Amino acid sequence: MTAPTPPAPPPVRPFTVSIPQSEIDDVKQRLARTRWPDPETVGDWSQGVRVENAKSLVHYWERGYDWRRLESELNRHPQFLTEIDGLDIHFIQVRSKNPHAMPLILTHGWPGSNLDFLKLIGPLTDPVSYGGDAADSFDVVLPSLPGFGFSQKPTQAGWTVSRIADAWAELMKRLGYAKWAAQGGDWGAVVTTALGAMQPAGLLGIHLNTQYAFPARIPDTLTPEQRDAIDALALYTGELGGSNHLQGTKPQTVGFALADSPAGQAAWIYEKFQSKTDNRGLAEDALAVDDMLDAISLYWFTNSAASSGRIYWENRTLTFAGPKVTLPVAVTVFPKDIPRVPRSWIEDTYSNLIHYAEADKGGHFAALEQPETFVSEIRTGLRTLRS
Numbered sequence: 001m002t003a004p005t006p007p008a009p010p011p012v013r014p015f016t017v018s019i020p021q022s023e024i025d026d027v028k029q030r031l032a033r034t035r036w037p038d039p040e041t042v043g044d045w046s047q048g049v050r051v052e053n054a055k056s057l058v059h060y061w062e063r064g065y066d067w068r069r070l071e072s073e074l075n076r077h078p079q080f081l082t083e084i085d086g087l088d089i090h091f092i093q094v095r096s097k098n099p100h101a102m103p104l105i106l107t108h109g110w111p112g113s114n115l116d117f118l119k120l121i122g123p124l125t126d127p128v129s130y131g132g133d134a135a136d137s138f139d140v141v142l143p144s145l146p147g148f149g150f151s152q153k154p155t156q157a158g159w160t161v162s163r164i165a166d167a168w169a170e171l172m173k174r175l176g177y178a179k180w181a182a183q184g185g186d187w188g189a190v191v192t193t194a195l196g197a198m199q200p201a202g203l204l205g206i207h208l209n210t211q212y213a214f215p216a217r218i219p220d221t222l223t224p225e226q227r228d229a230i231d232a233l234a235l236y237t238g239e240l241g242g243s244n245h246l247q248g249t250k251p252q253t254v255g256f257a258l259a260d261s262p263a264g265q266a267a268w269i270y271e272k273f274q275s276k277t278d279n280r281g282l283a284e285d286a287l288a289v290d291d292m293l294d295a296i297s298l299y300w301f302t303n304s305a306a307s308s309g310r311i312y313w314e315n316r317t318l319t320f321a322g323p324k325v326t327l328p329v330a331v332t333v334f335p336k337d338i339p340r341v342p343r344s345w346i347e348d349t350y351s352n353l354i355h356y357a358e359a360d361k362g363g364h365f366a367a368l369e370q371p372e373t374f375v376s377e378i379r380t381g382l383r384t385l386r387s
Helices: 021-032 051-063 067-075 114-125 161-174 187-198 224-237 242-249 251-259 262-276 289-301 305-314 343-349 371-386
Strands: 012-014 079-084 087-094 102-107 138-143 180-184 203-208 329-333 353-358
Touching: 021 051, 021 262, 021 289, 051 262, 051 289, 067 114, 067 289, 079 161, 087 114, 087 161, 102 114, 102 161, 102 187, 102 371, 114 138, 114 289, 114 371, 138 161, 161 187, 180 187, 180 371, 187 203, 203 371, 224 343, 242 251, 242 262, 242 305, 251 262, 251 305, 262 289, 329 343, 329 371, 343 353, 353 371
Parallel strands: 102 138, 102 180, 180 203, 203 329, 329 353
Antiparallel strands: 012 079, 079 087, 087 138
């Protein structure tokens, strides 16, 4: 008797972005009909997005922004879908011409997407063309989190970060990578940290630009740096935590509020860019308007306000005290990230810290804000894993 042939893994299928023109026309018509709220009663952003700033962003989205530009840029890169754990996962995969390139999976957060990493693809896969060393070449894999972008939306609960981490390990195995590294910030850092704690076969180490390294119990005696971190965490979970709280408790209600209003979707994401970038008062100081509208448009055209927000609901019991990681960890701290974790707690949580650096500029959305620094830190931070 012969043993039954094991089922073949689901195929990796090519994917092309193509938003119907009718949907582009529709969003412009909706934007033109926006019913604006009354102006805020304060002279700052403490009540949320200011009406005058929102109007400027929305008017440009309606009259000047070009989605087809982004669509063309995306379609210049190889994109794929593959079914993992019952869900189609969308990802970009760009292989370096260097046969010794290190495979690297980069994971975005909210309100980000794999668009966050588009400016990194060239420098990471072809460092020589960008003034770097061929020895620092990477193959890059840029997945969209479940329920984000062009990945399929879960129809049942249960897509926690540990399940996503399992899916990413399967994705890298399916792509034929025997040894690889991982990078992440925001929710991408939660997933990447989960990978580091799991230590799946082939994972050499990780790089984090968001660190979940607060102690499970806050010490009674704190250094000034540690006290600043506690104060920043209180700010993040309090005054700046409105969207996180709503998405962690009522993501479906958020979805109802935003699914029918592109102006509402724009304001929801714009406020997060304003509050967590290294800016002088406006998000536009740190991010190009087109970059912000690329992110906003992707959420709108994929109708993913509810499905993306559910990552907060699925993982609502998690805290900033992440798991201990013994795998090699490289860390880059950006000065305007909130909360900013002190080095002492980072060293306590990541016992095999192979790289630590503090950047001169940049906030929570570092890949978009400071792409050159971000690339340099990935190259430097993961270089020792190549040996």
